Amino acid sequence: xxxxxxxxxxxxxxxxxxxxxxxxxxxxxxxxxxxxxxxxxxxxxxxxxxxxxxxxxxxxxxxxxxxxxxxxxxxxxxxxxxxxxxxxxxxxxxxxxxxxxxxxxxxxxxxxxxxxxxxxxxxxxxxxxxxxxxxxxxxxxxxxxxxxxxxxxxxxxxxxxxxxxxxxxxxxxxxxxxxxxxxxxxxxxxxxxxxxxxxxxxxxxxxxxxxxxxxxxxxxxxxxxxxxxxxxxxxxxxxxxxxxxxxxxxxxxxxxxxxxxxxxxxxxxxxxxxxxxxxxxxxxxxxxxxxx
Numbered sequence: 636x637x638x639x640x641x642x643x644x645x646x647x648x649x650x651x652x653x654x655x656x657x658x659x660x661x662x663x664x665x666x667x668x669x670x671x672x673x674x675x676x677x678x679x680x681x682x683x684x685x686x687x688x689x690x691x692x693x694x695x696x697x698x699x700x701x702x703x704x705x706x707x708x709x710x711x712x713x714x715x716x717x718x719x720x721x722x723x724x725x726x727x728x729x730x731x732x733x734x735x736x737x738x739x740x741x742x743x744x745x746x747x748x749x750x751x752x753x754x755x756x757x758x759x760x761x762x763x764x765x766x767x768x769x770x771x772x773x774x775x776x777x778x779x780x781x782x783x784x785x786x787x788x789x790x791x792x793x794x795x796x797x798x799x800x801x802x803x804x805x806x807x808x809x810x811x812x813x814x815x816x817x818x819x820x821x822x823x824x825x826x827x828x829x830x831x832x833x834x835x836x837x838x839x840x841x842x843x844x845x846x847x848x849x850x851x852x853x854x855x856x857x858x859x860x861x862x863x864x865x866x867x868x869x870x871x872x873x874x875x876x877x878x879x880x881x882x883x884x885x886x887x888x889x890x891x892x893x894x895x896x897x898x899x900x901x902x903x904x905x906x907x908x909x910x911x912x913x914x915x916x917x918x919x920x921x922x923x924x925x926x927x
Contacts, residue, residue, distance in 0.1 A: 724766075725798035733759040733766055736792065743791035750788055757808075761801035768792070769808040773822050773830050778837070778866055779873040781819070785809045785838060790857075793842035797855065807840040838862055 724736055733756045740749040753771035760766075770788070775781040789807035796802045812820040812832035820830035841858040 724792075724796040724802070728759055728761050728766060728796055728799050728802050730756050730759045733768065733796075736795065737768060737770070741791050741795045743787070743794070748788055748791035750792070757806075761799070764801055764803040765806070766792075766796050766802055766804070767806040767808070769810060771810040771812065771834065773812060773820065775811070776819060776821065777873055778869045781809065781811065781837060782870060786840065789840035789842065793840070793857075797842060797844045803844045805842040807842075808836060809838045809840075810834050810836050836861060837866065 724732060724741075734754075737750045737754040737756070740747055742748075751770040751772050751774070753773070755769045757767040757769055758765055770785075772781055772785065775784055785807070789805075792807060793805040796805050812830050812834055814820060814832050820832040822828065822830060838859060839861045841860060843856045843858075845854045845856070846852075847854065
């Protein structure tokens with residue numbers, strides 16, 4: 636038996652050129668090719684004829700565009716839904732509408748103000764013209780943050796309500812939860828862990844509206860009640876601690892007094908006219924004659 640002859644490189648190339656992507660020999664494909672094609676290692680084209688990279692790139696682009704479109708549509712739907720569900724207390728002020736306002740929030744300027752989740756409508760009656768609500772703040776760390784956050788919330792609710800001709804008074808009571816040492820208890824882990832402690836009142840914002848008898852002007856007034864000396868002292872210390880982190884560019888009283896003294900000395904030396912735009916007046920100390 637004669638030994639089998641080895642295939643040359645050209646024959647091997649021709650045989651493998653007739654194999655398709657599945658590994659099966661395709662005579663039609665071999666006939667169509669005719670001869671083996673040269674493979675360029677620097678070419679971006681896959682020598683196997685696969686288009687997997689193009690398909691992956693196209694799919695990734697479609698996924699990114701789809702995610703961006705979904706986010707934009709979600710924001711538009713959320714904005715429209717928020718405006719449609721926002722309570723308008725200027726049209727109707729009842730316990731239901733006030734509770735809805737505390738739950739869904741109210742528009743305030745170009746923004747949107749939300750209220751603490753723990754809230755109660757104490758009174759809402761257009762006959763008496765009074766709206767009173769109570770909220771429990773669980774996001775503020777100290778008295779300063781509590782005053783800042785609650786004042787914005789009370790102003791947003793009161794402005795929305797006092798535009799109603801039948802409402803003349805809005806009371807916004809603010810409570811907190813404290814531990815045994817008096818520290819404020821807050822939500823943790825994005826609000827999943829609710830705080831516990833002793834509930835106590837801290838501040839009450841009272842907005843009132845009065846109409847002048849002989850004019851068309853309307854006076855709005857704000858009173859903050861319930862702030863004792865201890866709370867006010869804590870807020871003052873917290874404000875000073877924040878201000879100390881910022882460079883003080885204001886003129887101190889001592890520097891202001893020194894400036895006044897220097898200005899007076901300049902006036903005595905050069906005369907008052909120089910500060911009024913006129914010629915300098917010579918004094919006896921300068922060798923001139925004093926004016927009588």
